[in-house]
Amino acid sequence: MIRVALDAMGGDLGPRVAFEGAVEVLSRYHDLAITIYYSPSSDLELPLSHERLSFISCSDVIAGDEEIVRSLFRRKNSSLYRSLMSLSQKDSDVVVTLGNTGAMVALARHILGVLRPKLYPALIRELHTNPLRCLVDLGANVHCPPSMLEGFAELGAAYVEVLSDEVPRVGLLNVGVENSKGSSVIRETDRILANKSWPKYLGYAEGTELFRGEKNVIVCDGMVGNAVLKASEGLLSFLMGQLKELGEGASTLFETFYQTERRHGACLVGVRGNLVKGHGCSDLSAMIGAIEYGVDIARADLFSAVEARLCNKAL
Template identity: 85%
Template sequence: MIRVALDAMGGDLGPRIAFDGAVNILSRHQDVVITIYYSPHSNLDLPAPHERLSLIVCSDVIDGDEEIVLSLFRRRNSTLYQSLNALAQKSSDVVVTLGNTGAMVALARHILGVLRPKLYPALIRELYSNPLRCLVDLGANVHCPPSMLVGFAELGAAYVEALSDEVPKVGLLNVGVESSKGSVVIRETDRLLSDRAWPPYLGYAEGTELFEGEKNVIVCDGMVGNAVLKASEGLLSFLMGKLKGLDGTLSLFETFYQTERRHGACLVGVRGNLVKGHGCSDLAAMIGAIEYGIDIARADLYSAIETRLCNSAL
C-alpha cells in the first residue's frame, strides 16, 4: 500500500478540494490509503466514510503568508507539522501539501533531516515528462552560493535517473552561453561543475532551452526559477484565454496542459517524499499533485536519490 499524508489546509480554496481529490484518487487506486490532516470550521462537509481514508483533526494551521520564525517549530499540532511528522515516523510514504513553501522547507529540514550535510533541499518542477526534463530550484532557496547550485545539479540529475531512463544532462541557466557571461556566482558554479565527473554537465543554458534541447536538468537559484516558472505558466494561461473559441487553434495548448498528469513540485534533498502544489490549485491540480506523490512514493524517490549521491561520492 502507498500511504499518502495530505495536508488539507494549505490551499486558497480550502479543504474541500483535498477531500474531493482524495475520494477521486481512492476510486482509481486500490493500493493507496490517504490520511487527511485538517482543521475543522463551520459549514465543512466531511467526505463519506471510506475504509482507506482517515481524518486527523489538528488545532493549528500555518497560513500562506506567515514568516519563518522560531515559534514555527513549536507548532506541533499544525496540519503541516503533523503530516510531516507522520512521514518521519514512517507511518506515511509521501506528504502532499498546497501550503506555505517556506514553512514546508523549514519544517521538512527540521523534522526529516537532509540527505547530506551542507546539501540544501531544492524544489524540482518537471517541465515535461516524456522525455523527462526539470527545473531546479523554484523558490526553496533564494540566495545561492556556487556550492548550493552544484548541489541542485546533483539533486536534479539523481531525480532524472530515479524516475526515467534518461541520462541527465545538466545546464546552468544564464544570460548567454559565452564563457564571459553571468555573475561571479554563475561563473564559479560553471567551473565547479566542469571539474566533476558526475553529474554530466553541458554548460550554460539560455531561457530558450527550458522546454526543448539537449539539456534536461536546468539549474538556477530559487528566485530565478520561481519567476521563470510563473512567467511560463502565465503565458500559457494568457494564450489559452486569447485563443479560446477559435476552432482547432487551442488544441495544442489544451493537449499540453491537460495530458501532463503530474502537478506541483517535488522537494528533494530531505529524508522523505514531498510534493508541493500551487496554493491556487483547483480540484484537477489537487488530484494531479496527489498522483505525483503516489508516483514518487512508488519509486521510493528520496532513497534512490540518497543512494545515487552516496555512490557519486565514492
C-alpha cells in the same frame, strides 16, 4: 499499499478541494490509502466514509503568508507539522501539501533531516515527462552560493536517473552561453561543475532551452526558477484563454499539453522523505495531479533512491 499524508489546509480554495481530490484519487487506485490533516470548522462537511480514507483533526493552521520564525517549530499541532511527522515516523510514504513553501521547507529540514550535510534541499519541477527534463530550484532557496547550485545539479541529476532512463545532462541557467556572461556566482558554479565527473555538465543554458534541447536538468537559484516557472505557466494560461475565444477547436493542442505533459506541483528533493508541493491556487484537477505525483514518487521511493545515488557517486 501506498500511504499519502495530505495537508488539506494550505490551498487558496480551502480543504474541500483536498477532500474531493482524495476521494477521486482513491477511486482510481486500489492500493492507496490517504490520511487528511485538516482543521475543523462549523461549515465544513467531511466526505462520506471510505475504508481507505481517514482524517486527523488539527487545531492549528500555518497561513500561506506567514514568515519563517522560531515559533514555527513549536506549532506541533498544525496540519503541516503533523503530516510531516507522520512521514518521519514511517506512518506515511509521501506528504502532499499546497501550503506555505517557506514553512514546508523549514519544517521538512527540521523534522525529516537532510540527505547530506551542506546539501540544501531543492524544489524540482518537471518541465516535460517524456523525455524527462526538470528545473531546479523553484523557490526553496533564494540566495544561493556556488556550492548550493552544485548541490542542485546533483539532486536534479539523481532525480532524472531515478525516474527515467535518461542520462542527466546539466545546464546552468544564464543570460547567455558565452564564457564572459553571468554573475561571479554563476561563473564560479560553471567552473565547479565543469570539473566534476558526475553529473555530465554541458555548460550554460539560455531560457530558450528550458523546454527543448539537449540539457535536461536546468539549474538556477530559487528566485529565478520561481519567476521562470510562473511566467511560463502564466503565458500558457493566457494563450489558452485567447485561443478559446477563437473557438473550441483552436485550443485543443494547448489543452492536451496542459493536461498530459505537466506535473501538478513540484517535488522537494534533498530531505529524508518524499514530499510534493502543489500550487496554492490549485483547483480540483491540479489537486488530483499533485496527489498522483506523490503516489508516483512514493512508488519509486524517490528519496531513498536519490540518497543511494548520491552516496555511490561520492565513492
